[in-house]
Amino acid sequence: MCGISAYIGYREAYPIVINGLKRLEYRGYDSAGVMLFDGTNVQLSKTKGKVSALEKITEEEEERKVGNIGMGHTRWATHGVPNDVNSHPHTSQSGDLVIVHNGIIENYDTIKRELITRGYSFQSDTDTEVLINLIEEVKKTEGFKLGKAVQIALTNVVGAYAISVFDKNNPNEIIVARLGSPIAIGIGKEHKEFFVASDASPFVEYTKDAIYLEDEEMAIIKIGKHVKVRKIKNDKEVKPTIQKLKMSLDQIEKGGYDHFMLKEIHEQPKAIKDTFRGRMLPLEGEIKMSSIEDHLDKFLEANRIIIIACGTSWHAGLVGEYLFEDMARIPVEVEYASEFRYRNPIITNKDVVIAISQSGETADTLAAIKLAKSKGAFVYGVCNVVGSSIARETHSGAYTHAGPEIGVASTKAFTTQITVLTLIALKLGRANGSLASHTFNDYIKKMQLIPRQVEELLNIDSHVKDIANVYKDAKNCLYLGRGFNFPVALEGALKLKEISYIHAEGYPAAEMKHGPIALIDENMPIFVIATNKGHYEKVVSNIQEIKSRAGKIIAVVTQGDVQVKEIADHVIEIPDTVEALTPLLTTIPLQLLSYHIAVLLGKNVDQPRNLAKSVTVE
Ligand code: M6R
Numbered sequence: 001m002c003g004i005s006a007y008i009g010y011r012e013a014y015p016i017v018i019n020g021l022k023r024l025e026y027r028g029y030d031s032a033g034v035m036l037f038d039g040t041n042v043q044l045s046k047t048k049g050k051v052s053a054l055e056k057i058t059e060e061e062e063e064r065k066v067g068n069i070g071m072g073h074t075r076w077a078t079h080g081v082p083n084d085v086n087s088h089p090h091t092s093q094s095g096d097l098v099i100v101h102n103g104i105i106e107n108y109d110t111i112k113r114e115l116i117t118r119g120y121s122f123q124s125d126t127d128t129e130v131l132i133n134l135i136e137e138v139k140k141t142e143g144f145k146l147g148k149a150v151q152i153a154l155t156n157v158v159g160a161y162a163i164s165v166f167d168k169n170n171p172n173e174i175i176v177a178r179l180g181s182p183i184a185i186g187i188g189k190e191h192k193e194f195f196v197a198s199d200a201s202p203f204v205e206y207t208k209d210a211i212y213l214e215d216e217e218m219a220i221i222k223i224g225k226h227v228k229v230r231k232i233k234n235d236k237e238v239k240p241t242i243q244k245l246k247m248s249l250d251q252i253e254k255g256g257y258d259h260f261m262l263k264e265i266h267e268q269p270k271a272i273k274d275t276f277r278g279r280m281l282p283l284e285g286e287i288k289m290s291s292i293e294d295h296l297d298k299f300l301e302a303n304r305i306i307i308i309a310c311g312t313s314w315h316a317g318l319v320g321e322y323l324f325e326d327m328a329r330i331p332v333e334v335e336y337a338s339e340f341r342y343r344n345p346i347i348t349n350k351d352v353v354i355a356i357s358q359s360g361e362t363a364d365t366l367a368a369i370k371l372a373k374s375k376g377a378f379v380y381g382v383c384n385v386v387g388s389s390i391a392r393e394t395h396s397g398a399y400t401h402a403g404p405e406i407g408v409a410s411t412k413a414f415t416t417q418i419t420v421l422t423l424i425a426l427k428l429g430r431a432n433g434s435l436a437s438h439t440f441n442d443y444i445k446k447m448q449l450i451p452r453q454v455e456e457l458l459n460i461d462s463h464v465k466d467i468a469n470v471y472k473d474a475k476n477c478l479y480l481g482r483g484f485n486f487p488v489a490l491e492g493a494l495k496l497k498e499i500s501y502i503h504a505e506g507y508p509a510a511e512m513k514h515g516p517i518a519l520i521d522e523n524m525p526i527f528v529i530a531t532n533k534g535h536y537e538k539v540v541s542n543i544q545e546i547k548s549r550a551g552k553i554i555a556v557v558t559q560g561d562v563q564v565k566e567i568a569d570h571v572i573e574i575p576d577t578v579e580a581l582t583p584l585l586t587t588i589p590l591q592l593l594s595y596h597i598a599v600l601l602g603k604n605v606d607q608p609r610n611l612a613k614s615v616t617v618e
Contacts, residue, residue, distance in 0.1 A: 069171060071100050275401050308369070323425035348377070478505055517549065559573045561573065
C-alpha cells in the first residue's frame with residue numbers, strides 16, 4: 001500500500017505535503033514524490049527511497065517547493081520496481097493531469113494496449129500511469145470536465161484505488177475517489193483550504209473536520225465550496241458525513257522515544273487500560289459491551305466461532321481460541337484470512353466470524369469478511385483504526401482503542417486485541433454459564449492488575465538489552481511456548497524476523513522433538529516461555545531436552561521461579577497472574593528483545609525492509 005498527502009488552499013503546500021508523507025511512511029517507503037503547482041507550472045520531484053531522499057532533491061532547487069497546491073506520495077511497489085520513474089505522482093501524456101494512487105488497477109494491461117493504439121506512450125511500468133492517461137483520453141474525447149472524466153474512467157477499471165487527481169488547466173480543484181483503499185479529506189476554515197490523505201494524521205494540526213470517503217465514492221474539492229461527494233457508479237450525490245477527529249498530534253509523534261516501536265511498547269499499560277475503559281466494571285462485577293449484548297443470541301447460539309486475520313492479528317486470534325474455548329466453551333477455528341477466502345469454506349448462518357485487524361484495511365481480511373457475510377454468517381470486527389473499512393464492513397464490533405500504531409511491527413495492537421478478546425470470552429462465558437460468578441470475578445480482579453504489571457515489566461528493559469547483546473549475531477532462533485503461550489512464541493518469532501531479519505521460528509514446545517530439535521546446537525538461542533502455570537513441568541522437560549543438546553536457553557518465567565532458573569542461560573521474570581492472562585505479560589519481553597536486537601544491528605526498526613504497515617493488496 002502507499003500513502004497519499006495533498007493540499008489545496010492558501011498556504012505553501014510543500015511543508016504540509018512533505019510532513020504528511022513522513023507521517024504516512026508506515027504505509028510504504030520504497031520511493032516518494034511530490035507535485036507542486038505554483039499557479040503556472042507543475043513541478044514534479046520523484047525519487048527512489050524515503051521521503052528524506054525526496055527532501056534532499058527538492059532542497060537543491062527552491063522553485064520545486066513553491067505553490068499552494070501540492071500532491072505527494074510514498075510508495076510500496078506493486079507494478080514496477082521502486083525507481084525514480086515508477087514513483088508517483090504520474091502525469092498524463094499532455095502533462096496537464098497529475099495523479100497519486102494507492103491500490104492496484106488489475107485490468108491496466110488491457111487498457112494500456114488500447115491507449116497505445118490511440119497514440120499514447122508510457123514512461124513507467126505502473127498501472128497508475130495507465131489510469132491517468134485513461135482519464136485524459138475520456139476527458140479529451142468526450143469533452144468532459146475533470147470530475148466527470150475521472151468518474152467515467154473509474155467505471156472502466158477493475159481493482160482498488162484511492163486517488164487524488166489534479167488538472168493544471170483548472171487549478172482550483174482536486175478530485176479524489178476511493179474503492180478499497182482509504183482516503184480522508186480535511187476541511188479547512190470556511191472551505192478556504194483542504195487536505196487529502198490516506199489517513200487523517202497529515203492534517204490533524206490544521207483541522208479536526210474530516211470526511212472519510214466510502215467505497216465507490218468520489219469527491220470534488222473546490223476552494224471556497226463545500227465538498228461534493230458522488231457515487232461513482234450511478235452519479236448520485238451523497239451528503240458527506242463530517243467527522244470530528246479525536247486524534248491528537250502527540251499521539252502521532254515519537255514523544256522523546258528513539259522509535260515509534262519503543263514508544264508503542266511503552267504505551268501498552270495505558271492502551272490496555274483504554275481498552276478496558278467503560279467495558280470492565282469491577283464494582284458491578286460485569287463486562288459491558290453493547291456490541292456483544294445487542295447480538296448476544298448470535299454468539300450464544302453459534303455452532304462455532306471462526307476467527308479470521310493476518311500476521312500479528314492472527315496470532316492474537318490464536319490466543320482468542322484458547323480464551324473462548326477455555327472461558328466460554330465455544331468451539332473456535334482460527335484461519336488465515338488469505339487462505340480462508342479462497343478455499344470455499346463451509347460457513348452457515350449459525351457461525352459467528354470474528355475478524356481481527358489493527359488497520360482495518362487488510363485486503364485479505366476484508367475479502368474474507370465479505371465472503372463470510374455472503375454465506376450468512378454474523379461478522380464481528382476487532383479493529384484499532386476507527387472508521388476503517390473492516391470496522392464499516394462488519395455487522396458489529398469493538399475497537400481496541402490502542403491509539404495510532406505507527407511502527408510497522410505491531411506491539412500495542414497485539415496486546416489490546418488480546419484484551420478485547422479476553423473481555424468477550426469472559427462476557428460470553430458468564431452469559432452461557434460456563435464461568436461461575438466467583439471465577440469470573442477473580443478474572444476481573446486479575447485483569448485489572450495487568451496494566452500495572454505491564455508497567456512493572458517494562459523496567460526490565462536494560463536486562464533484556466543485555467540479553468539482546470549476547471544473541472544479536474545469531475543466524476537462527478527458536479521460540480517455544482505451550483497452551484496460551486504458543487501463539488506468543490509465534491508472535492515473538494515474527495517480531496524478531498520482521499525488524500532484525502534474523503530467521504526465527506515459533507513452535508509449540510512439545511512439537512520440538514518432532515523435527516526442530518535437529519537444529520539445536522551451541523549456536524542456537526531458544527526463547528522459551530515457561531511460566532509457572534499450565535504445562536510448567538512439561539516445558540521444564542522440553543528445556544532439559546534442549547540443554548542436553550547444548551542449546552542456549554533464554555526463558556520467560558514467573559517471578560520467584562527456581563527450577564528453570566537453574567537450567568536456563570538467562571531468565572526474564574514476569575509478574576504472577578492466571579494462565580489465561582499470561583500472554584499479555586509474556587509478550588512484553590519478547591517485543592523488547594526484538595527491538596533491542598534490531599537497534600543493535602542498526603536496522604530500521606520502524607520501517608523494516610519490504611514491509612508495509614497494512615497490506616491492502618493480495
Ligand atoms: O492491520 P492488520 O492487523 O490487519 O495487519 C495484519 C498484518 O499485516 C500485521 O499484523 C503484520 O503482520 C505486522 N507487521 C506484524 O507486526
